[in-house]
Structures are given as C-alpha cells and as structure tokens.
Amino acid sequence: MEAASITETASAGPPARKLGDVINAYALPALLIAALVAQFVYDQTGTLNDIKTGLSNGTIWALIALGYTLVYGIVELINFAHGEVFMIGSFVSVSLWATFGVDERTGIPLMILSIIVVLAIAMLASGTLNVLIERVAYRPLRNAPRLAPLITAIGMSFILQNVGLLWRPTPDSAPDLIGSQKDYFTIFHVGIEHSDVFAVVVTVPLLVALLWFIGATRYGKAMRATAQDPDAARLMGIDVDRTIQLTFLLGGLMAGAAGLIYALYNGTIRFNQGFTAGLIAFTAAVMGGIGNLKGAVIGGLIIGVIQAVSDSGEYLGLPLGPQWTPAVVFGVLIMVMVFRPQGLFGEETREG
C-alpha cells in the first residue's frame, strides 16, 4: 500500500540517522512494549485477555481515528465534532432497530440483513452529517486564523451532543443481536467472544477499503494532492472544495460504521459517548502520527490495549481500574504530544 500517509512529501529523502534520532524514534514504542511485557510476566492470562479486549475495542477507535486523521491531513483542523458524528451513528442504528422491531429474537438471516442495511444507513447518515458540518461550520472560516474553526468545531460538538441529549436523554440499551457475551472459542485460556469477532469482521474490510480508496483511486490521489498543497492542486485542475467534502464524507462513513459496531459491542449507547470516544480516537490518531492512515489504525489498537490494561484493575500490582482509565489515556496523549508530537509513524509527515 504505497502512500498510505496522505501528507507524505515526495521529495523527502532518507533522513540522516544519528543516535539521538534513533532513540527519539524508538523510545516511545519500546517503552510501551516494555510496559506490556512486564505486565505479561506479572500476569499472563490477564494480559492476554487485555490484549484481546484491547485489539477488538481498538478497531472501533481505529475507525474513528481515521476520520480525524483524514480531516487533519487535508485541512489541518481537529474536527472536534467527529466524536458526536460517531454518537449519531450509534443513535441512528439503535433507533432503526427499535423502529422495525429487530431484537435478539429475530431469525438469523433477517438479523444479518438488518445489520447490513442499518450499517449502510448509519454510515450514510453520519457521512452526510459530517459533510453538512463542513459546509456550515468550517467552510465559511477557510481564511480566518486557525483558532476560529477550532472554536466552531467545539460549538458544533456541543450542539450535536445536546441534539443527542434531546433524542435519548438516558442511556439506552442496544439489542443484543450478536449474542455478544457468548464465547466462540478459547485459546490460551482467553475466551474469544462473539463481540470481538464481530468488531474485527466488520472493521477490517472497511479499513482495507478506505486504504485502497485513498491509495489507488483518482479521488484518493486528489485528496493526497490537496493535502500536500491545496493551491498547487487547484492549479492542476483539482476541485479542492469537492475534495474536502469527499474527505469529510469518508470520515463520516467510518464514524457511522464505528457507531453501529460500538452499539452492538458495548450494548449501551449514551448521548455523551461521543465526547470521550472522540478524545480517545484523537489520541490514537496523534499517537500514530496525525495525517498518517496506517498510523491511525495502529494507534487505535495501541490505545485499545492501554485502555484494557487500565480497565482490568491493576498494573504490576498498582491499583488502577476503569475510574482511572480516562486519566491514563489522556496521560498517554500528553506524553506523546510532549515527547513525540509527530507520532510513532510521523517521520513521513511534512516538516514545518
């Protein structure tokens, strides 16, 4: 998959390697791996279980992170409202199932059909919403200082969160269509549940399709060109506005899919799920090197594992637990920002 990073510059030659650079490049991943290995030595089954939970959960973060990274790559804006687009995807899915009376008693063929249809509708709804947000909140501010679109993004996020609040004020349960708690099979004493398989089976084709679209089609080429230099792209006959719209559409589609998977995976939906999920996914995007698609996916998986380890209640005997998980994730975000703002795979990104 050539040029998965959409901000990659063609002219970037091989960077000169010095010892400091090497330490800088590998310190963070090495630290993360060492932390995980230490925990594995301490508690093998628990750690394997955490890795499993983290990877399947991480695929959802990866889907959302792709939306952040795509948009940041092309307009260098943190689309704050992206988490809320994901939340709307969840709400649309659950509302559709409730409207058509699909629940765990429905027959299997109809159930699978309903999941596919609802997935398509949720993706379209979120994609359209994301395009609308771009039109209303970001396009009028193309020439303003960059603080301005960030603030409208926050405003948009609050508006959508409150739309969610009016739509479903209390946490709602999603129908357990996939029998999420049931074990499929067990390896190394780790039960692989239906929900894990479901998350991976739905997510991976979407990720591959997106990477293919951006890497191989002419629309993807236009996006990469716009990300590098919008003015030059315009001179080459690329419709920059259309390309930006397409970027937002793709990000929204992924967020909508993530919304559906999240609803089925977790079983509950809540109007403020988007805020936390958005920040987690953004952390993933930053960790992978924002603007880098593969980086976002890997960042999502890493954050998933970190979360699972923190959720499980202890790390090397230190008391942790779900109440500390947000602090742990945001702590990781700060560490990445401070020590390696270009992210794990950020060497390819454009230098300022």
Place this chain on the structure above:
Amino acid sequence: MADTFRRTRDVVAGTLPPPAWMLAGLALAILFPYIAGTGSLLDASIQTLAYIIMALGLNIVVGFAGLLDLGYVAFYAIGAFVIGWFGSQQFPDINGGKGIHILASDRSTFQLKLNGTKAEIPGIHVNFFIVIFIAMAITAVWGILLGGPTLRLRGDYLAIVTLAFGEIVPRIFENSTSGLFGIGRTDFSNGRQGITPIDTINLPWSKSAVYTDFNLRPAYWVALAMVVFTVFVNRRLRDSRLGRAWIAVREDEVAAAAMGVNLVRTKLWAYAIGAAFGGFAGAFLGSYNNTVNVDQFEFGFSVFVLAMIIIGGMGNIWGVIVGAVALSMLNRYGLPELNQLNIGFDPTSVSYGVFGFFLLIMMVLRPEGFLPSGRRRLELHEAEIEGGDAAVVGDMSQMYEVRQ
C-alpha cells in the same frame, strides 16, 4: 453615520471609559444589592462576579498571550479543593482531632455540644481571606507545571493538551478517596460526593460569620472587591512590559523571539497568572456554594468560560466582562424563561448546546466579539482590508499556518 458609529465604538472598545464613568459604574455596582433585593437576582449576580474573575483570568492566557486553553476548569477545581481542604472538616484526625484554626470565626471554630458546652471543630479552618491567596499561589504553581510541558506546542495541539489536563485533574480529585493518586490512606475528596460543608466567608474580628444563607450582601461585596482587584491587576498587566510581550507572542511568536522576548518566561507567566485567577474564583465559589464536587468540573465549564471571552471580545477587559455577564445571566434567566414557551423540552438541559450555538454563530458572523480590542478586529478582517485576494483564492496554507 456608520463611520461615526465605528469611531465611537473604537473609543469605547479600544480605550477605557473615562474615569467618571468607571466611578459611576462602580458606585452602581456597590449599591446594586439594595436594588436587587436579597433573592435569586443577587445570588445570580454573585455567581456572575465569580465568572467574571474566571473569564478575566482565561483572557490573560487566551486573549493576551494567544495560547488556547481548553482545560481552564482544572484551575477552578484546584482552587475549590484548596478551600475544601483548608476550610472544612475533611481531615478530622488532624492535630489529634482538635483541628487547626487560623483566624477563623467562632462559627467555624466551635460547635455547641448537646450539653451546652463548646467544643472545637475538627479539621483545618483557615480564614477565607487567607485561603483565597493560598489558592492563588497553588494554582499559579500548577499553571506553570501544566504549562511547562506544552511550551513547544502551538495552536490546536496546545488546546488538546490543556483539554487533557482539564480532564485528568478532576479524575485525580475524584479518585483520591484513599490518598492522593491512590497512594496513602487519607481521604482527600470524598469521591463523587465531594467535600461539604465548607466554611463561609468570615472576618477575623467578627465573632459570627459575615455571610449567612439569609444575608447574601456581604458575599456580593466580597466578590465585587475581588473583581475590582482582578480588573486592576489585569489592566496594569496589560499595559506592562510583560503584557506587551504577551501581545507580541500572540501576534507572531517567531518575530517576538527575534526581538528579544523570552518566550518561555512570557508564556509561563501567562499560565501562572491566568491560572491564579481561576483558583481565586474557584476558592470563592467553593465557599459560596458550600460544596466542592467533581460534577462542577466538566469540560463544558471550560467552554462556558471560553464562550464568555469570545462572545464579549477576546483580549478586551471590558468586552470580557460584558460577555461574562451576558452568558451567565442567560444561563440563569434566559434559558429557564424559554421554558415558558412550551417548546417540548427543558431548555436548561441543553444550555451547553445553546453556548455551542453562540460560539458557532459568533465565529462565522462576527469572530471579533461584541466589544473587540482594536488590534484584534484588524487582525480578523485583514483579508478584507488588504483587498480580497486571499479571500477569493482561499489560501489555505496561510490560514492553517504551518504547525510545529
């Protein structure tokens, strides 16, 4: 006509109102409790005064120095917890159960036992007027600690890191029920329940508390004095050498550094002073609300304060005050009034949605705010003034200045 209007507005916004107007305004503010009565309006005014202090503090960081801070609520939290610790019975075992009392009034020093004898109240009870300055000092230190690591970052990266701090700090307080960071045994926060009751504002020479639930006026005057102090400090800072350095950094960091501005020191001062006012107001609100709990410290509050300074006019002290009054009164009266219209839902539940809407509209239609500082208006309308070339082409490389 429009020109005259603009010139008048420039005088009002760019410079200060004449001293006579300021004195008249201050006199009106002092006499206000006699007009407002002692009920809900006075209560709302006291909250508003505290929000003005916060908005002015955030304005130093965002408006003067141009560092977008989305985690300002962290300093509110720290300030409130400082008064929670220094003015309540949170640590009952301290000093052998007899407590520590420093210039505290009788009301927070002794309690009447059933048999009529007086007994000392356990816990730490330091006079309110000392605690607010302790809170300022502690939050200033935290402002530097949180600002330090972010010095290399710019724009939205900085915003995200501050947001992360704003999320972490309340989590730490919430989870410190057995030792800070879960290390040790002392309960620092009572978890989600929070610390309550908290000592009220008291004067060392008065035997009983000055402020009671039935008499809000002294609390109002204390808050007003705090606002006057804040405005005074802000004005002096803005016109100082440091204030000019902040504006230089906001306008162009690289050029400022080239002209000899010490970026590290300038930014850290902005964080420290901005945070100190957050803690100042936080300690007051902790005492006034009589409780400190983590539900008060959500991300929405940071945005609420940010919306105040954006809607009022970033960087302009008077604009910020107008914005703070407008938003906090809207929050208190505007939205509940809408409820009378029977629109099918409770508008107060979506108040943050309404603020979000204001932010959006304001940024798209009038990004400089109601009362902009002259310089900032110029900056935001640069493209129009320079002759719309950049505006037509949509020069994104200029808009999204190169990060890092």
